[in-house]
Amino acid sequence: MHLLYSIFVDPFMQMGHAPDLLVQTLWDGLVSGVLYALIALGFVLIFKASGVFNFAQGIMVVFAALTLVGLNEHGVPAYVALALTVVVMLVLAVAVERAILRPLVNQPEIILFMATFGLTYVLIGLGELIFGGDPKVMISGELGLPSGSYRINMLGGYVQLQKIDIAAAIIASLMVAGLGIVFNRTRIGRALRAVADSHRAALSVGISLEQIWVVVWFAAGVVALATGIMWGARSNVSFALEIIALKALPVLILGGFTSIPGAIVGGLIIGVGEKMGEFYWGPLVGGGIESWFAYVIALVFLLFRPQGLFGERIIERL
C-alpha cells in the first residue's frame, strides 16, 4: 500500500506543491531532449538514405567537436576552424562512402552495422592520436554563443534558463527547418527521398547512389558538428560524449528509424520522461535510473506501435 502510494500519489503531490520545480524539470528535460533529437536526426538521415544503422554517429559528434576545438588550439581563428571542420566532415563522408559503403553494397544490414562499429574504433583511435584523450573546453565564446542564464520569477519560485540551451533549441529548429526545405524543395532533396523509398527504382531513373550517400553522410556530419558544439558548451568535449549516442537509441525506436519528425518528437518525449522519472520516481529505487528509464518508456510505446510513433507501417508478406 505504501509502495503504491509512493509510486502513484506522492510524485504528483510533489509536482503540485512545487510547480516551479516541475517547470524547471520539464525545461531541463526538453533541453536534453533537443540534443537527443539532434543525434537521432543524424541516425535517421543515414538510415533513410542508405539503410545503415550508423553506430558511429555518437563518435562523429565527439570527433567533430574535437576537431573544432583542436584546430582552435593550434591557433586557427574560431570561424575558420568551424569552416575547416565542415570540410573535415565532408572528407570523412567521402572516405566512408569509398571505403565502407561502396565495397559493402548489397550486404545484409547487420554487416553494415558492424562496419560502422569498425568506423567507431577508427575514429576513437584517430581522435585520441591527433588531439589527445583529455577533455577540452568548447570554444563557445569565440563562436559567439551566449553564456549565463535567465532567472524567471514564476509560480512562487525561480526557474533558471541557460542562454546556451535557448540558443541550442533555436539552432536545432533552424537546422530541422533547413533540412525540411532541402528535402522538399531541392533537386538533391527529391533524389534523397527517392533513394529512401527504393534504391533500385532510384538507380533506374539515373540517380547516383554514391553521390547521395556522400551527401547524406555529410549532412549527418554537419548535424553531428552542431550537436557537438551544443553538448560541448554544456559540459566539456571528451570521449564520454560517446555515451549520448546510446541515449539516442530509445529515441529512435520511439520515433521510428525512418522519420525525421519522429526523431524530434521522440527526443523531446525521452528527454522529458527521463528527467521526470529520475527526479520524481528515481529516489524510490536509489536513483541513477536515467541510464535505463528511457528504454522502458520506449518499450512501452513499442508494445502498442511496433514501428514507432511515426515509422512506416510494417507490412509483412510471404
Place this chain on the structure above:
Amino acid sequence: MFYREVGQYKTSYAADQALLPILQDRIGIAVILLIAFVAVPLTASNFALDSVLIPILVLSLAATGLNLLTGYTGLLSLGTGGFMGVGAFACYKLTTFFPNVNIIFLILCSGFFAAAIGTVFGLPSLRIKGFYLAVATLAAQFFLSWCFIRIPWLYNYNISASIEVPTKTMFGLAVTGPTASSVTRYLIVLSIVAALVLMAANLMRGRIGRTWMAVRDMDLAAELIGIRLYQTKLLAFAVSSFYCGVAGAMMVFLWLGNAESESFNINQSFLILFMVIIGGLGSLLGSFLGAALIWGLPIVLRHAPDYLGLHIRSATVDQSTFVILGVLIIFFLIVEPHGLARLWQIGKQKLRVWPFPY
C-alpha cells in the same frame, strides 16, 4: 586429395545424421581435442594459459551463446554482457549460500538464472524485430548493469562493490581463487566449454535447431508450417542466456578471480557480437575463430612493437591498436562478409580438389 569423402558410404540413417559424418572430420576433431587436453597443459606457459587460452575459451562460449540467438534464430541481441553478469553474480551468491557444493555444479546452475532473466527480456521479441529488438535488448543491458551497481545484496555488501572469488577445492586441488593453478583452471574451462558446445551442436541438428533456423529464415513462413513462434523465440533466448551465464560465471571464477559490474557493461556485449559476426553467423566453429581473432589481435598488436624493436609510447600503441582494430574489422567484413567460418569452408573445398583447380 586430402579431404575426399569419396568411398565413405552412409548405409543407415544414423550414419547420415551423424555429428561428424566424414572420417577426416572425426580425425581432425580428435587431434584438436588431444592437443587441447594433453599437449597444451604440458607445454603452455602460465601467461599463454591465463591471458590467451582461458579468455579465448570463455569468450568462445559466450559467443556460442549469442550465435545460437543471433546466428541461428536471427534475433539480434545486445544484452550479452548483462546476461553474463547475471551468471557471474548468481554463481557468487550460490557459493555464499551453498559453500560445500561442488563449484562446477554451481557454475552450471548459475546458467539457469541467466536463462530465466534472458527469457524475461526476450518477451518483446514477438512484437518487435530487427534493430528495434536490438535496441530493446539494450534495455536489458542497461537495467542489469544498473542492478549490479545498485543492489549491494548481489555482492554481499562488499565495500569495494566487487566480487572476490573464494577458494574452492575439488579432489584436494584448488580450483578457484588465487591459489588455483593455471593448468587446473584451463582444464576445467576446456571441459565445460567442450561439453556445452557438443550439446549445442547436437541441439542444432535436432528438432529445436531446425525450428530456430526456420524462424531465422522467415518467421511468417515458419509460423505457417506450424512452429510456435513465441515459444521458439523464448527458448532461443533462454538457451542463449544459459550459455552466456555459464560463460560469465567461468569468466569470474576461473579466469579473472574477481569482477565488478564494469566487466559486464555494454562494451562486453559489443565485443561478443563482434566475435560472432567476424567469426561467422550461424557457425559454431565461427564463434571460436571470432573469439580467437578479436581477443588475440590486440595482444599481438600490443607486443608487436617490442618484437620489431620499436619503442613507442604505450598510449600511442593503445590508440593505434584502436585504429588498426577498426580498419581490420572493416577489412574482414569487406573481404569475407560471411565470417572466418566461410574461409574454412573455402579451404576445405580447396583441399578436396587439390592439386587440380576444378
